[in-house]
Amino acid sequence: MEKFKALGLQESLLDAVRDLGFETPSEVQEKAIPILLESETDLVALAQTGTGKTAAFGFPLIQKIDRGSRTTQGLILSPTRELCLQITNEMKLYAKYERSVNVVAIYGGASITEQARQIKRGAQIIVATPGRMKDMINRRLVDIGKIDYCVLDEADEMLNMGFMEDIKDILSNTPNDKSTWLFSATMPKEVATIAKKFMHSPQEITVGAKNSGATTVQHEYYVVGGRDRYPALKRLADTNPDIFSVVFCRTKRDTQKVAEKLIEDGYNAGALHGDLSQNQRDLVMNAFRKKQIQMLVATDVAARGIDVDDITHVINYQLPDEIETYTHRSGRTGRAGKSGISMVIVTRSELRKIKAIEKKIKQEFVAKTIPTGMEICEIQLYHLANKIKDTKINPDVEPYLPAIGDVLAGIDRDELIQKMVSVEFTRFYNYYNKNNDLKSSPAGQEGKKGDFTSSNGAVRYFINVGEKDGYDWMTLKDFIKETAGLGRDDLFKVDVKDSFSFFNTEPEVSDRLMAAFKDLKVAGRFVNVEISSNPGGAGGGRRGGHRDKAKRKGKKHFNDAPKGKRREHSKGAGPHSGKRRSGRKKGNFF
Structure with a gap:
């Protein structure tokens, strides 16, 4: 708490910090808050998603506005409805002890009349998406001609989504002498253009290297044949029984197709893309936040502004066209100091893209191979054993135990354990034993059914x-x-x-x-x-010298099996088919 106090925050905001349980400011908060509190300045802050940027601009904005005036003094622009609502909720928590501070959200998909009514009652701070904000300006339902502060949050995402002209129009309706605070994960030329045109000698702070990825994220890539993307995705999911992930596809069609396949194979999955209605989108996101969906398959545009904690993995089913987009994808995990993993499924022809991303984010990828069937079975077996061990006994089962004891009479302890484990283990074993492994093998050699060994000597x-x-x-x-x-x-x-x-x-x-x-x-x-x-272990490759060693071996890691020798798993044929899907987490297979 003393560290927040040292930043210059007033007592009412410190009380809110205490209620929120914040103990130590993040790096971007430590750098930005004193600058914004001490001077009237423009600011460009480069920091990854999930580093605490909302508090970095939110606390100074609340502290600097005139609480006695109902005039709109602060405008925060964000790329999506979800992020707009999230920022609004967080700002209200920050202003918990500032009773006269009113924060209003403006976004599409809700009543424009009701939003105009809220603004008319007095809104010192407006949080808005660019499209709805421009619409309300054109209808003369909002006046931002006297604002003192304008915040562009996730500026690169807004520009990637095509909001350049909207942002220019909105900013042209604001005073020239306002302070503009631009927060972005990356600094593409479009963001630099906005900074040059609408900002005056801005101060700049950078958390980590410019355009670099978060250090809490491990980046991995898996080389497979073009037809093996979906089987590879299934195996990566089965290798991580407690996965809570976002799976990125390039098109709406692929997004829907992959989600449907996952659901048919018994995974708790959902799709998020532009063809969904706002109500459908809200239902999917609510289920994902509650972890009723463990694999959210999404397009880049639809996933903008997703801010859900504890995402364990980001899986790039297909790489995006722009490296900045990959940075945003991987930023969905490894948030708030926690670790995360960004996985990329690539073909041999896409390996050059991995090098380009490494150079841009200034982090190395770990080359890995798709887990074998037996490795997956082993992981699932240990997962089952630990789940049984950690399960709390339900006292309501007591009346049924005598009858169950009669059914199981004559079975000794070891045989009973084997039978319990085999109930679920056999499904995985039978499925993977009859399907080819997807590990890259030397040219001209086919992965054999049931060949569960590794030859890398580790x-x-x-x-x-x-x-x-x-x-x-x-x-x-x-x-x-x-x-x-x-x-x-x-x-x-x-x-x-x-x-x-x-x-x-x-x-x-x-x-x-x-x-x-x-x-x-x-x-x-x-x-x-x-x-x-x-x-061999699940995966392959390693950092540094060992990664290079793997590359020198070449064929063992990067060659696909001959064409026509691999089979894509048929719909409904996975180890999870036939199970109840509604309300059941994929991590609870056993």
Whole structure:
């Protein structure tokens, strides 16, 4: 709290900060708030989505407006209805102890008459989408001729969506002596044009490198044949039983098609694209926020402004045309300091795009291979075991236990465990055992059915800690390296699940690692590491030298199996087909 106070916020805003549970300002807040409070200046702030930008401009705006005047003094433009409503709600929370501050949202899909009525009652701050704002100006339902502050939030997204002319028209109706605060994740030429034309000697702050990706996001790519995109997507989902993700497609048609396939195969999925009505869009987004949908398949335009916490994965089913668009996609995960993973499914011909993205975001991708069937079965098996272990006993089952005991009489403990596990495990095993693995194989060789081994020589381990113990892929990697005294490149392919994880090392460090974890206790609990029966591990490749090594091997990682040798999974034939879909999470297969 003292750090927020040091930024210059007044007491009423500090009370709101306390209620919201904020403890330490983010980097963009630390840099922007003092500048905006201390001077009347234009500002360009470059920071990734999810870094706390709303508070960075929201607190100074509330503190600087004249509460005694009902005139509109602040205008915030945002790209989508969802983001507009989110900013409005957050601003109201910031102004919780400022009773006279009125914040009104203006957006399409709602009554323009009612919105005009709210403004007429007095709105010191308006949060608006460009299209509806321009419409209300043209109808003379709003007057922004006396505003002191204009905020362009997610400026690059607004311009990517084609709002350049609308923004120019809106800004031309504002005073020349106002302060303009532009917040953007990237700085394409269109944003620079707006800054040059409508801003006066703006100060600039940058969080991270300009146009770079968030450091909390790990970037991975998987090379597959063109016909294997959907089977690859299914396998990536099955490798992460607790996935909560956004899957990006390039077209509305592909978005709907992929979502329908996922639903038919038993996944909790939904589509978000421009052909949906506003009511349908709201229903999908509400279900996604409540995690009733775990795989949201979306186009880039429809996904603008999605601001949902705890998204674990962004999956690029197809790469976008613009690198800036990829930056926005990956920014949906790894928010508020949490880690996330951005996966890209590519064909061999698209590998050059990966290099271009790496150069732009100043981060390396990890080259990985699609998990084999047995690797998926192993992950799902451990997931089932831990789910059974963590399930709380429902006392209402008590009256049925005698009858159930009679049914199960004569079955010993080990056989009972095997039968319980086999109920769900067999579905995965049978499905993947009869379908070709999608790993890239040497030219002229076909992936064999049931061939679940890996030939990269790495040792794969199981460890009995995961997300429930507070670990993500970054912190678990650091913990293992420090415990075993390993180097930066000794540990790779760290896959963190709910209550367990997997990781790989080269064979030469195996003895040292196993010795370090022998009888190791953390907080009174044994941390067990075991060598897995599947040496390759889900995924492939690694950072730095090992990634280059994989590239030198070449064919093992990047060649597709011969044409005609792979089969796309048929609709309804997946391991999840035949299950109830409504209200059931994909992470609850077992």
